[in-house]
Amino acid sequence: xxxxxxxxxxxxxxxxxxxxxxxxxxxxxxxxxxxxxxxxxxxxxxxxxxxxxxxxxxxxxxxxxxxxxxxxxxxxxxxxxxxxxxxxxxxxxxxxxxxxxxxxxxxxxxxxxxxxxxxxxxxxxxxxxxxxxxxxxxxxxxxxxxxxxxxxxxxxxxxxxxxxxxxxxxxxxxxxxxxxxxxxxxxxxxxxxxxxxxxxxxxxxxxxxxxxxxxxxxxxxxxxx
Amino acid sequence: xxxxxxxxxxxxxxxxxxxxxxxxxxxxxxxxxxxxxxxxxxxxxxxxxxxxxxxxxxxxxxxxxxxxxxxxxxxxxxxxxxxxxxxxxxxxxxxxxxxxxxxxxxxxxxxxxxxxxxxxxxxxxxxxxxxxxxxxxxxxxxxxxxxxxxxxxxxxxxxxxxxxxxxxxxxxxxxxxxxxxxxxxxxxxxxxxxxxxxxxxxxxxxxxxxxxxxxxxxxxxxxxx
DNA sequence: CGTATGTTTCGATAAAGATCGAAATATGAA
DNA sequence: TTCATATTTCGATCTTTATCGAAACATACG
Numbered sequence: 407x408x409x410x411x412x413x414x415x416x417x418x419x420x421x422x423x424x425x426x427x428x429x430x431x432x433x434x435x436x437x438x439x440x441x442x443x444x445x446x447x448x449x450x451x452x453x454x455x456x457x458x459x460x461x462x463x464x465x466x467x468x469x470x471x472x473x474x475x476x477x478x479x480x481x482x483x484x485x486x487x488x489x490x491x492x493x494x495x496x497x498x499x500x501x502x503x504x505x506x507x508x509x510x511x512x513x514x515x516x517x518x519x520x521x522x523x524x525x526x527x528x529x530x531x532x533x534x535x536x537x538x539x540x541x542x543x544x545x546x547x548x549x550x551x552x553x554x555x556x557x558x559x560x561x562x563x564x565x566x567x568x569x570x571x572x573x574x575x576x577x578x579x580x581x582x583x584x585x586x587x588x589x590x591x592x593x594x595x596x597x598x599x600x601x602x603x604x605x606x607x608x609x610x611x612x613x614x615x616x617x618x619x620x621x622x623x624x625x626x627x628x629x630x631x
Numbered sequence: 632x633x634x635x636x637x638x639x640x641x642x643x644x645x646x647x648x649x650x651x652x653x654x655x656x657x658x659x660x661x662x663x664x665x666x667x668x669x670x671x672x673x674x675x676x677x678x679x680x681x682x683x684x685x686x687x688x689x690x691x692x693x694x695x696x697x698x699x700x701x702x703x704x705x706x707x708x709x710x711x712x713x714x715x716x717x718x719x720x721x722x723x724x725x726x727x728x729x730x731x732x733x734x735x736x737x738x739x740x741x742x743x744x745x746x747x748x749x750x751x752x753x754x755x756x757x758x759x760x761x762x763x764x765x766x767x768x769x770x771x772x773x774x775x776x777x778x779x780x781x782x783x784x785x786x787x788x789x790x791x792x793x794x795x796x797x798x799x800x801x802x803x804x805x806x807x808x809x810x811x812x813x814x815x816x817x818x819x820x821x822x823x824x825x826x827x828x829x830x831x832x833x834x835x836x837x838x839x840x841x842x843x844x845x846x847x848x849x850x851x852x853x854x855x856x
Numbered sequence: 857c858g859t860a861t862g863t864t865t866c867g868a869t870a871a872a873g874a875t876c877g878a879a880a881t882a883t884g885a886a
Numbered sequence: 887t888t889c890a891t892a893t894t895t896c897g898a899t900c901t902t903t904a905t906c907g908a909a910a911c912a913t914a915c916g
């Protein structure tokens with residue numbers, strides 16, 4: 407019997423191309439059906455089923471059954487951030503044979519990381535908010551200050567309109583393209599959603615790219631320098 | 632031919648038990664010979680050689696040849712942090728069948744992450760320094776402020792005594808046990824080294840555990856509350 | 857009820873790769 | 887030089903597992 411550290415099993419799961427494709431698709435934060443994930447991974451439904459079972463068994467995926475559809479999604483922030491890190495590492499190591507195409511560029515500028523904004527714009531947003539004193543970094547983690555509450559209120563985000571949950575409000579997430587932090591957690595999710603609602607940005611289907619309109623970009627720049 | 636995202640290949644490399652054992656051993660930050668790594672992984676020298684070749688080829692390991700010995704080490708912070716993240720994820724997901732033994736507890740308290748202090752004590756250290764205004768979080772990443780320079784000088788760490796390098800002085804590293812940041816980068820390394828030099832702490836051989844003496848712990852507590 | 861669709865289980869196949877024995881290579885020591 | 891140690895290369899074996907076809911199962915819809 408092979409014995410190795412626990413994380414080896416997790417890495418092995420992520421390491422299969424078909425499964426990696428599924429996980430990539432789920433990085434958008436959406437829940438996808440088994441069939442959709444099979445297509446996404448380029449394998450048959452049976453094969454996909456087997457993979458999904460393994461991923462779910464390991465705790466990487468969450469399952470919501472709705473009628474004859476089974477919706478899979480990443481089981482949480484932790485998983486998304488680990489994947490993001492792996493992507494960043496791969497991008498960094500591959501500098502020898504990496505060709506940065508236009509699509510890659512768009513990903514670096516603004517993309518969805520699980521459910522919040524990542525990329526240069528995400529990093530800028532977080533840096534500005536941090537500079538304005540929106541966060542307090544105590545022993546118990548990062549919390550939103552009064553100044554922070556005021557800041558996001560200007561965007562139309564108020565505490566009481568956000569879903570209650572035990573998940574942390576604010577969290578840092580390291581950005582692979584910039585190597586700096588951006589905002590994750592429930593607030594990060596709320597802000598990206600707000601940008602979409604306001605029409606500042608939209609998600610490009612089938613990708614993780616977030617496309618800002620020219621008006622939205624202007625608004626964003628005004629707010630986040 | 633199988634095609635998947637780049638990070639799948641990296642994850643697959645990490646996912647093999649033998650290789651994962653080698654990488655775990657290298658998380659101490661030390662460089663180890665091929666033979667030592669073979670023992671560590673529990674495989675023959677030939678097998679180890681093959682694994683090491685792959686890891687090095689992918690850019691995960693750095694090789695320093697010294698006579699008939701070949702010393703391997705992690706190629707950088709990025710790699711160490713990704714592994715740390717994976718370990719954290721595995722620890723989090725395994726809550727169903729995880730038994731936290733005493734050794735695990737020691738790891739949570741203080742351990743080596745590549746070359747800097749991690750665990751509760753690492754998190755505390757970073758939080759205190761952050762609270763004292765040791766760092767400035769600008770667009771160009773985290774930098775040491777004058778207050779920060781003063782702070783570490785009290786420990787006997789001065790800029791000019793630190794090795795010059797293009798690697799960043801300060802960097803955040805997310806801690807798996809605490810889910811909060813601790814200090815990485817050259818400064819992080821210098822501080823752990825300093826603790827060892829001062830006799831406050833020592834590394835427990837064969838493990839990643841950092842053991843503080845009672846005197847060292849008192850000093851540490853006085854400094855980092 | 858029967859039919860269509862989405863998903864899983866079973867079984868067999870095939871490919872990938874981890875493993876080690878034996879031999880080759882390289883370096884250091886006597 | 888000769889011997890010993892460290893490591894790699896080659897070749898063969900063997901286990902693991904991704905894959906898909908066929909069939910079973912589940913759910914929705916008429």
